[in-house]
Amino acid sequence: MKGMVFTELLDMVEEKFGINMVDSIIADADLPVSKGVYTAVGTYPHEEVVSLVMQLSKHSGIAPDELLKIYGEHLFGRFHGAYPQFFHGATDAFGFLSSIDQYIHVEVRKLYPDAELPHFECERDGDTMKMIYSSSRHMEDFAEGLIRGCLKHFNETATISRESISDDTSVFTLTRG
């Protein structure tokens, strides 16, 4: 995964839990490639994010799935600051979310050719939208956090439900209200 996923995670941990928590999770996590040192432009194994989140869960008592949602929500806010160009012309959450696969992640791939990105297929029907997520990395909780962050950004509310339909595919159903 791209280094910014790690640097932003550690920034968030410092902000919400303090610098000692950053030191503790880096010391206890299994980080064979990075050895706990990340640069925004580097690329590191996906397993290192999982290991850091597991340690954060152990030290904080918060479940890993909840931590990934909190992180996704936090990261969406950072994306807005870092990539304002992707938000031009976006007026609502459903419109923005349905542009991830065909536009946003396409542009992300141009910036970072080795990015590991999921697939999203969106089907809109009035106040309901289905997002079919496929990724071998299984970052559904992180995706749900990003969706939450997106709704918050556009000042919208929606219920989010999720169903796994195959080994690497889940469907999110968002209902506005």
Ligand code: HEM
């Ligand atoms: C401005 C908006 C966005 C930007 C700049 C962006 C960028 C990125 C980047 C850089 C990665 C990491 C790739 C890697 O480490 O190799 C990523 C992964 C991911 N993105 Fe986005 N993204 C955006 C919006 C979203 C939204 C709204 C969702 C919500 C559903 C989303 C879902 C994901 C997921 C789930 C992954 C993890 C990889 C996987 O599941 O296989 N992204 N994105």
